Amino acid sequence: MGRIPQAFRKVAAQSPVSTLLKAKTSSVLQEEKAPPLVPHLQRKKNFSQKKPFAKNDSAAKTTVPSFFFESANLSDAKSLFNSFISSTTDAPSEPSFYNSILQSFSSVSSVQDSIFFLNHMVKQHPPFCPNRFTYHTLLKQACSSADEQSLSGVHNVLNLMTNSGFPPNQVSTDVAARALCECGREEDAVELVKELSTKNSLPDTYTYNFMVRHLVKKRSVSSANSFINDMKDFGINPDLVTYTIMIDNVCNTKNLREAMRLLRVLSEKGFKPDCYVYNTIMKGYAHLSQGGDVLGVYKRMLDEEVVPDHITYNTLIFGLSKSGRVKDAKKFLQVMTEKGHTPDAITYTSLMNGMCREGDALGALALLGEMERKGCSPNSCTYNTLLLGLCKGRQLNEGVKLYEMMKKCDIKLETGSYGTLLRALCRQGRVAEAYEVFDYAIESKSIPDIAAYSTLESTLKWLKKAREQGLVV
Amino acid sequence: MLPQRLKKAVTDNPKKVASLIDIVNLPTMLRDFMGQSQSSQLSCFKRVWGYIKDNNLQDPVNRNVVNCDPKLKSILLGKSTIDLTELPPMIKLHFPKQPGS
Secondary structure, rough: OOOOOHHHHHHHHOOHHHHHHHOOOOHHHHHHOHHHHOHHHHHHHHHHHOOOHHHHHOOOOOOOOOOOOOOOHHHHHHHHHHHHHHOOOOOOOHHHHHHHHHHHOOOOHHHHHHHHHHHHHHHHHOOOOHHHHHHHHHHHHHOOOOOOOOHHHHHHHHHHHHOOOOOHHHHHHHHHHHHHHHHHOOOHHHHHHHHHOOOOOOHHHHHHHHHHHHHHHOOOOOHHHHHHHHHHHHOOOOHHHHHHHHHHHHOOOHHHHHHHHHHHHHHOOHHHHHHHHHHHHHHHHHHHHHHHHHHHHHHHHHHOOOOOHHHHHHHHHHHHHHOOHHHHHHHHHHHHHOOOOOOOHHHHHHHHHHHHHOOOHHHHHHHHHHHHHOOOOOOHHHHHHHHHHHOOOOOHHHHHHHHHHHHHOOOOOOOHHHHHHHHHHHOOOOOOHHHHHHHHHHHHHOHHHHHHHHHHHHHHHHHHHHHHHHHHH | OOOHHHHHHOOOOOHHHHHHOOOEOOOOHHHHHOOOOOEOOOHHHHHHHHHHHOOOOOOOOOOOOOEEOHHHHHHHHOOOOOEEHOOOHHHHHHOOOOOOO
16 A cells, blocks of 8 residues: 555656566556565666765765756756767666656756756657656656646646657556645645546556545545545545545544444445454554443454454553553453464553553563563663653662663663653652763753753752752752 | 654743753853853753763762862852752853843
């Protein structure tokens, strides 16, 4: 699904490698799944011509003459290209090479100049014949200009594509939609997708779900809903993933009633809710600390014969711990193991969190030992949870020991555990040690200096007050 | 859920954040100590605390107390010893609230 970071997608959409592997246009589906498979070495090579300030350019090793277009000036670019073509006898023949040159130039220039530059390359070096990716580079550039108000630039490129024998297809829709959404032009993206739909390049499910997810996240549920409704006219109906996206969103806004309604709608439409849907709803309840409902979702899963995965159990244990039902949570740790899922750091951390909330900080510390015995290595969140629990549970000495160990292993502090540790130390009059913790927080870049300092300042202020009232020695 | 809280804590009070990181003209005695004419409250604090550590000014018996050397004395109201608890408010004295800001 569209969970792949943009950087990867860019590689997939533009990387010549995929052109080489799958003659001409790869379908969006392949494109979606391809990225992690792209051979690393080749990608490096191809990226060496990429824009000079690209994220990946640290990896750039120039094997072929590199093109770094520092100026957006068209004639400079032209002469650079000319000098390259005239200087070399065996210019690469595959279009991918020229595509990356174009891509590099397009990252600094305007759309119009890029088009001129493309024409120039074709004219100067006839062996190069632009392919679909060439035009997608232009399309992406046209969609990425954030300050543009209309879609006219995009239309120009689309017309150019049609005239060059590459009428926009699903991939074009996908490239355009993602580029537009990326720079905050969601409305334009919706408009363009609808428009392209009328021209027979319907978005596929990935583009569609990407749009829905983006609209829900960046705009509003209603905008997503109206998009879904409009797309129904083109025969595209929400699928299970779409519903999961919507449910996830309403769960994040704590509107569980709407989530349950969507779950009903989903069943009515003939979809069978899967593990992801239930996990999402369970997460919603867990965040609201409604342990009973979390269990309810789990029971429902079992009734519907959906097999819980380890995320289900993690969510379950998290939810139960959060709502204070540590006993039940421990029981599910057992169940989880029996079902063949190995508890991970998240499982244990949730459980420790629950135990600390109950005031059983030492029990949580014991769990750390058990966890390590079972070969599960704790992460920084585990340590921070424990540190906070120990300091809150008046086990300062244990807490300080843990802190020293964290310091040795360069584990960062979190705001919560940092503040709690400071307060606990100051309460015992160990101000100098609190200062050292402050030093460590800054040195390890755990939290911003300002936050670290203002916590220290307010803690000391509180200490002074407490001393005046005779509460602390 | 946690990131939200985290974000809130830092940007809780923009005025307070500004008072810590805004660079202001230092009073004369601080200028001599800091070796620069402009600084923020936060970096001034860090400098003073660093100075204490570098020169081992913490009392060997009670590390919560600092025995000021003449240079430190000059910026901390002439006190010969100071509790670490007092340090932030002392620094703050040199950074009075600016009218209208």
